[in-house]
Amino acid sequence: MLSKISGDDDETRRPLPVSGMLAAAATLGVGLAVLITLTLVGWIAAPRGALGAGLPGVFRTAAQIWLAAHHAGFSWPGGQLGLLPLGLMVLPAVLLYRAARWMARDADLRLRLPARLPKNSPKEQANARRRAQLVLVAQAGISLAAPYALLAGLIALVARNEITQPFIGEALLSHFVLAFLAGMLATARTIGSWRSMLRLLPERVRAVTVGTAVAVALLLVAGLVLVLVAVVVNFGQVRELTNALAPGFVGGLLLLLVQGLYLLNAVIWGMSYIAGPGFAVGTGTLVAPTGVQLGYVPTLPLLGALPESGPAPALMMAVIALPFAAGAAAGVVVVRIAPSPSYEAAPLWGFVTGVTTGLAAGLLAALSGGPIGGARLAAVGPSPWEVALSVCLEVGVAAGISAGLANWWLLYQGARGRGPIARKLNSARKAGAVIAKAASKVGLAEPEGKALPGHWMDATEADTQPIPVIRDDWQDEHASAAAESLSQTGSRRAEPPRQPRRDIVDESDDRGGHVIYLDPYAWDRDD
Incomplete structure (x- = not known):
């Protein structure tokens, strides 16, 4: 059914x-x-x-x-x-x-x-x-x-x-x-x-993708913090521009909605400011950590958070360190996802992460800006290629260094039996020991640490088993069987039974009821 x-x-x-x-x-x-x-x-x-x-x-x-x-x-x-x-x-x-x-x-x-899947390698099947x-x-x-x-x-x-x-x-x-x-x-x-x-995604592509996402997210968070701090510091100017528009109740709600929709643009502009190139609010203007040069600004209350024209404070140059911090975090993430077996490959993949981060930042910069009519407002927002180049170098260098150091540390810890790689191996060994112990209890495997008795002549000097004791009541069963067969056939004259031999060694190795008789001195006899 x-x-x-x-x-x-x-x-x-x-x-x-x-x-x-x-x-x-x-x-x-x-x-x-x-x-x-x-x-x-x-x-x-x-x-x-x-x-x-x-x-x-x-x-x-x-x-x-x-x-x-x-x-x-x-x-x-x-x-x-x-x-x-x-x-x-x-x-x-x-x-x-x-x-x-x-x-x-x-x-x-x-x-x-596909019609024909590889049947020999599970990895090839997973890739297919x-x-x-x-x-x-x-x-x-x-x-x-x-x-x-x-x-x-x-x-x-x-x-x-x-x-x-x-x-x-x-x-x-x-x-x-x-x-x-x-x-x-x-x-x-x-x-x-x-x-x-x-x-x-393949492992390397997945590592670069996640590393790029981490770096871009950190840059955007830093840009959002910068925008919020600028709005708080220049809140008086923002309020003056809002009062100058006199939008009313409905207009005020619509104005607030429009500014909320442009908030992501402002965050990307803040990211461009942190990266170094900054952004423009019209031709011939620049807002960057090195200085601010402004002219006529559109009457939008959110733009009231822009700093005044003039040289920027020396403290603002410290924000340029944020892209390097984002790159360092991205390099560690790349190595944690896909560690490299060689020391030279990890910095290269870290720099590749910086390149992809720069491309993503340039694309966001292109989407966040654009013209508003003609004349002076034909260029508003950050320059895409400048932002892409700056972020690529800053994040790429930091990611390459941090990826190299993190990969070296992982390899060093793995060689000493510590770190995440060694912990995974130890966990696998412990799990295997637990499974083997449980299997031995139910009779599926032989318990470890219990040596079976072996032949004393085959053992090494360290593992020598005690030499078996020769007992008096042992008989040569092979000789008795041969004599009985000859008497039945009549081909030879019946021989008198032999005396019990005292040189037979008993080796009962398997404890399963099977007795092995061996004469180690047979080479010394003519019969």
């Missing part, structure tokens, strides 16, 4: 592309419904035609916000709009992840292994299964991303008006990348736990 039910369930499962198309359409529908509702509330609260004429203008505004949530820029008569809030990406990311989980449960996700799982995860990501990007192109065409023109190329690319990542993560999570998701 169970097999019949499971078979029916397998037959009702949809193909993966069909489930991906349904998940993509559902994500767009739910996301646009949420944004249209919020936009309609804002239109009712401020009915001044700012959102367009009537409901069509509300829908176009919601569609433009949806495109901006995927980091797709716009062009208008005064220039371009590329400085988009990264916090707005949370809405489509969450919706895509939930839709991808539904797709993984609804679709026919069968792990299709891992590759098949990665192919399945990639197929699921493409099945969700392809229709999602096509539907986004239609949304970009609908959202166009006389003022704002969405970049259709950016819309297609951003929607595809975000949906592909969400689909891959959701499908991998369906296969196993979060830790097993990393197990899909």
